[in-house]
Amino acid sequence: MLRQYFVAFSCLVFISAKAQISATDPEFEAIPVGGKEQMEQVLQTQLNLSKVLLTSNFGADVVAYFSLDSAGNAINESMTGGTNNYLRNELKRMLRFVKFKRTLNLPDELRPYFVAFHVSTDKYNRYFKQKNKLSFKKPLAADSSYTIYSRADKSPEYYKNGDEGLAEFILSEIEYPKPAIENSIEGTVVVEFVVETNGYATNLIVKQGVNGGCSEEAIRLIKQTKWLPATLNNKFVRYKTNYPITFSLRNSNKSTGSGQTFGQ
Secondary structure: OHHHHHHHHHHHHHHHHHHHHHOOOHHHEOOEOOOOHHHHHHHHHHOOOOHHHHOOOOEEEEEEEEEEOOOOOEEEEEEEOOOOHHHHHHHHHHHHHOOEOOOOOOOOOOOOEEEEEEEEHHHHHHHHHHHOOOOOOOOOOEOOOOOEEOOOOEOOEEOOOHHHHHHHHHHHHOOOOHHHHHOOOOEEEEEEEEEOOOOEEEEEEEEEOOOOOHHHHHHHHHHOOEEEOEEEOOEEEEEEEEEEEEEOHHHOOOOOEOOOEEOO
């Protein structure tokens, strides 16, 4: 009897330990649509931390657990790690900017996914330098619903001289990938992305790709763009758009975008 009790207890401990280990098993790591780098882009452009944290030389590891709804949105979030409620809430807010792939193949997707964050004063300061907040001449309140629109009263515009300014930016910054040159690869990459209410691009997805590193170069360029946000009902709103970047060997050092199409 005692031996049976010991065996049962040992099995219980093993199952419990296995459950704890599997909580952060790679199988359950949440993958943003468009890849893991999407979360990094969100943190770099959307994360805001309090002065109290920034003056305390802090560092924290936080894990967010959540389920996914049918659209890939995080729901039923819970956080572990870190001791600052503001930080936890801000990281929870970051999840609202990203849609995730449903990878567990469960009917209800109730098994928690997770995303691990490491945030520190040094890392945030690097983000802040990259962000270089935009200053809008006519600032509006931002829509707080996190809804992504494809139609609005006014579509987003590149912050400096509109379409012409964006073409100039692409021309000045593009680097034709060496593998594409060596293999005579040409074509047009179409990048879909969301212009956020603070004017930065997130959720970048290649809708039409070109090999030889061209797709990756197009993503790199769009990540750097800054926009005047879309407006709807006198508020800044999140807006999904796309932009084509053409790679042509006629000018292997520079190539311009051929235009942009909104509301796709």
